[in-house]
Amino acid sequence: MRKNILIIGGTGLVGKVILRILKERNPDYNLFVGSRKLSNQRNSLVVDVANPKTFSAILENEIGLIVMSTKDDTNEILQFAIQNNIDYVDITKPTPDLTVAYDLAKGYKQNINSRIVFSSGWMGGIVGSLVDFVESDKSKIQEINLYIYYSVKDLAGKSSANFLAQNICKPFIVYENNKAKNVKHFLNSEKFDFSFGIGKRQVYNLDVPDLFILNQVEKIPTVWVKMTYNSKFITRLMGYFQSFKIFNIMSLKERQLLFGSSGNGDQTIFEIIIKTQQKTKKISLQSVKGQAELTALSTVLHIEKMLSKTVSDGIYFSHQMHSSQEVYEALESYHAINIKIN
Numbered sequence: 001m002r003k004n005i006l007i008i009g010g011t012g013l014v015g016k017v018i019l020r021i022l023k024e025r026n027p028d029y030n031l032f033v034g035s036r037k038l039s040n041q042r043n044s045l046v047v048d049v050a051n052p053k054t055f056s057a058i059l060e061n062e063i064g065l066i067v068m069s070t071k072d073d074t075n076e077i078l079q080f081a082i083q084n085n086i087d088y089v090d091i092t093k094p095t096p097d098l099t100v101a102y103d104l105a106k107g108y109k110q111n112i113n114s115r116i117v118f119s120s121g122w123m124g125g126i127v128g129s130l131v132d133f134v135e136s137d138k139s140k141i142q143e144i145n146l147y148i149y150y151s152v153k154d155l156a157g158k159s160s161a162n163f164l165a166q167n168i169c170k171p172f173i174v175y176e177n178n179k180a181k182n183v184k185h186f187l188n189s190e191k192f193d194f195s196f197g198i199g200k201r202q203v204y205n206l207d208v209p210d211l212f213i214l215n216q217v218e219k220i221p222t223v224w225v226k227m228t229y230n231s232k233f234i235t236r237l238m239g240y241f242q243s244f245k246i247f248n249i250m251s252l253k254e255r256q257l258l259f260g261s262s263g264n265g266d267q268t269i270f271e272i273i274i275k276t277q278q279k280t281k282k283i284s285l286q287s288v289k290g291q292a293e294l295t296a297l298s299t300v301l302h303i304e305k306m307l308s309k310t311v312s313d314g315i316y317f318s319h320q321m322h323s324s325q326e327v328y329e330a331l332e333s334y335h336a337i338n339i340k341i342n
Helices: 015-027 052-062 076-083 095-106 127-134 157-166 211-219 232-243 252-259 291-306 324-333
Strands: 004-008 030-035 044-046 065-067 087-090 115-118 140-150 172-176 179-183 190-194 199-205 222-229 268-276 280-286 312-315 337-341
Touching: 004 015, 015 030, 015 291, 030 052, 044 052, 044 252, 052 065, 065 076, 065 291, 076 087, 076 095, 076 115, 087 095, 087 291, 095 115, 095 211, 095 312, 115 291, 127 140, 127 211, 127 268, 127 324, 140 190, 140 199, 157 252, 172 211, 190 222, 190 268, 199 232, 222 232, 280 291, 291 324, 324 337
Parallel strands: 004 030, 004 065, 030 044, 065 087, 087 115, 115 312, 140 222
Antiparallel strands: 140 268, 172 179, 172 222, 190 199, 199 222, 268 280, 280 337
């Protein structure tokens, strides 16, 4: 018998895509949607992350797996899942929140009797799996760079935009030869030649959880992440704003408006450069339906793996559950994903 699955934030952009893909691939799954108010979706539950009194609905409906697709600042749902032996996967946490949640979960040590999975990352937590597919011996890898092409025409939720708005003026950590280095978003520009017909673009610093995961968990000595927008003008403008500290004099609301635009849908592209002493490999991935589609598909792969009963109780980053071959084949066979390795 399949577990009951609750998507908290299931009425949001990514949550809706997760539900769609889950229904397409697994029509027998019993799916519930959690949000602050009842929606018109089937199996709608009131589960407000800011109001623990609403969590009783999780037990009343015998939920066996919680999928977090909305922000939980205080980790109330995470603690509730651990205390009630419920499987849990979170796809929302930016780097600072991820490290707090990870430390909190580790504090329970031997008292975890479910699977607690952190799946944050620009690509839905699958970077580690793709790296492993190309080079399974992590001790050989000296450096990993992730380059992101993001379109302002893409459908976008509020989480990434709010994170940038709140943290654009704060330094974050990248790693060079295992030394933490403080940098800021939209600085340290360089040229990168993107695949899929995009060509050379100026790319700038970006903070994503893959930085922490690849260095602190996978022990890759040097890790950088940089991004560009589809609009060269907007990309240059962001670099200009950061260089001349214009972000510092903008209000939070103004920064939210700046980063919060959303289009009707467009492609997104990710390039992973993996360097060993002997070789350099590049993984190029195009999601023709944008970032939300890739994040949702990755989440569905994690859910399917958790329900396969092959993963023991414990704390995981999502790539640690999978065979890299299985992840690569799932991505390659998906109609909206193009992937190649050079």
